[in-house]
Amino acid sequence: MQRLLEQPQQQHQTAFIDIAKENTFPFILVILGLQISIYLFETYAKGRQLRNFSVKERPKEVSFVKQEEFAKSQSHSRDMLGFKMHKEYQEQFSQIILWYFKIPAILWGFCGTVLDKFGIIRDSTGIHNDIYQGAIFLLIVWVYSEIEGLSWTLYNTFIIKENHGFNKMTLGLFFGDKFKSTILLMLFGSTIYYGLMKIIEWAGTDFYWYVLGFFVSFILISVNIIPNFIMPLFNKYDPLPPGELREKIEDIAKEISFPLTEIYVVDASKRSAHSNAYYFGFGNNKRIVLFDTLLEQHQGEQGILEIASIVKHELGHWYLMHPLQMMAVSILNLALMFKVFDLILNNKELNRSILANMGFGHESVFISLLIFTKLYETISWFTQLTQVMISRKFEFQADQFAGPKYKFHLAKALIKVHVKNASNLNPDPLYASLTFSHPQLTERIKALGYEDGQEFQSLLDEQEKAPQKEVSIN
Numbered sequence: 001m002q003r004l005l006e007q008p009q010q011q012h013q014t015a016f017i018d019i020a021k022e023n024t025f026p027f028i029l030v031i032l033g034l035q036i037s038i039y040l041f042e043t044y045a046k047g048r049q050l051r052n053f054s055v056k057e058r059p060k061e062v063s064f065v066k067q068e069e070f071a072k073s074q075s076h077s078r079d080m081l082g083f084k085m086h087k088e089y090q091e092q093f094s095q096i097i098l099w100y101f102k103i104p105a106i107l108w109g110f111c112g113t114v115l116d117k118f119g120i121i122r123d124s125t126g127i128h129n130d131i132y133q134g135a136i137f138l139l140i141v142w143v144y145s146e147i148e149g150l151s152w153t154l155y156n157t158f159i160i161k162e163n164h165g166f167n168k169m170t171l172g173l174f175f176g177d178k179f180k181s182t183i184l185l186m187l188f189g190s191t192i193y194y195g196l197m198k199i200i201e202w203a204g205t206d207f208y209w210y211v212l213g214f215f216v217s218f219i220l221i222s223v224n225i226i227p228n229f230i231m232p233l234f235n236k237y238d239p240l241p242p243g244e245l246r247e248k249i250e251d252i253a254k255e256i257s258f259p260l261t262e263i264y265v266v267d268a269s270k271r272s273a274h275s276n277a278y279y280f281g282f283g284n285n286k287r288i289v290l291f292d293t294l295l296e297q298h299q300g301e302q303g304i305l306e307i308a309s310i311v312k313h314e315l316g317h318w319y320l321m322h323p324l325q326m327m328a329v330s331i332l333n334l335a336l337m338f339k340v341f342d343l344i345l346n347n348k349e350l351n352r353s354i355l356a357n358m359g360f361g362h363e364s365v366f367i368s369l370l371i372f373t374k375l376y377e378t379i380s381w382f383t384q385l386t387q388v389m390i391s392r393k394f395e396f397q398a399d400q401f402a403g404p405k406y407k408f409h410l411a412k413a414l415i416k417v418h419v420k421n422a423s424n425l426n427p428d429p430l431y432a433s434l435t436f437s438h439p440q441l442t443e444r445i446k447a448l449g450y451e452d453g454q455e456f457q458s459l460l461d462e463q464e465k466a467p468q469k470e471v472s473i474n
């Protein structure tokens with residue numbers, strides 16, 4: 001193995017770049033051009049969606065929702081999207097200014113002087129240790145983005161969500177959450193940062209497999225740590241009391257040999273009125289979590305069947321091994337990402353030319369990594385598109401898994417969840433294909449075997465007339 005520290009002439013971080021003599025690749029312009037193109041295309045799709053949100057009359061495909069429910073979802077979705085577009089516009093603008101005027105290079109120089117002030121010594125070639133200088137750099141960027149992001153989050157939570165009746169959070173809880181998540185981020189962030197930088201420093205040009213291994217282990221550990229130790233820091237998980245719902249869920253688990261050990265109800269209602277359900281756990285120790293908001297929204301005998309149908313859908317993801325496949329896709333994505341980084345870092349000419357173009361005076365692994373993440377933002381736009389496509393396919397499969405016994409209740413539950421969450425009921429096809437991780441509601445109802453909204457509405461009416469009798473539609 002080629003070790004950087006033993007072969008100083010190979011070091012990535014010692015060579016100074018004579019910017020005047022470098023034949024620089026117009027990296028900034030290429031990257032900003034790509035980014036602006038993606039931004040404009042996305043804004044076009046969002047504009048189309050925004051136009052759909054202005055429709056007043058409920059389309060006949062969604063005749064199973066009431067006109068006032070449709071209007072509520074339209075105004076909620078329009079406000080949320082409008083907010084998002086405004087935020088993205090500002091972010092895009094500041095990103096262009098930042099990179100075009102080479103502010104990262106200026107900040108990098110500033111971090112060097114900060115280290116000098118602290119009396120940290122430069123090496124014989126006159127540069128600081130990459131890990132320290134990078135840590136100061138990240139700290140400054142992080143504090144800046146926290147301050148910038150805080151006003152957006154506060155506005156979104158306490159103005160928009162509040163106006164639509166979805167916010168249940170107090171300011172005290174908001175800042176309590178912020179405090180806890182900041183500590184966790186520091187802990188996880190510094191571990192990843194230090195681990196990554198140390199591996200590259202140690203392995204040199206052969207870092208690829210070591211870095212990939214480090215990240216894959218980190219993902220596998222996080223998947224286990226997050227639901228077991230992190231999420232209980234934010235919410236309370238109580239076992240679901242014995243009763244009909246518990247029995248139904250246990251029956252479903254038994255039917256498909258799902259190794260269920262506990263069913264929890266989480267107090268999600270203290271933050272938001274949105275509802276959900278999921279499962280977690282490794283191997284033979286799996287647990288199901290239901291939001292208390294879900295129990296509130298689906299009451300009575302029909303409600304129990306609706307929640308059971310949602311659980312059947314969730315367990316369908318497990319049965320069909322969707323999370324494993326999704327994880328494989330993420331790891332593949334990571335492998336691709338580091339391969340690109342590997343190619344750039346090990347192509348000395350290209351790497352130097354990019355650094356010089358960005359205004360950096362010497363080579364540094366940290367800076368290459370920083371610039372690379374900028375480049376990867378554009379590549380990941382395409383990989384994310386693939387991921388949402390796969391996710392939509394999986395959702396259809398999990399819906400089918402509900403089977404004839406539950407499909408009517410699942411359709412009903414999906415409608416109810418959409419209405420209660422005031423989700424998008426009038427999606428634009430282009431916007432939906434770019435952003436939806438779940439298929440459109442009408443497509444899902446159709447795939448469950450109900451040709452159109454009107455047909456489903458007549459089934460609902462029938463059920464309403466005979467509320468005592470359980471509807472079984474096969």
Ligand SMILES: [Zn+2]
Nearest residue numbers: 313317395398
């Ligand atoms: Zn699902």
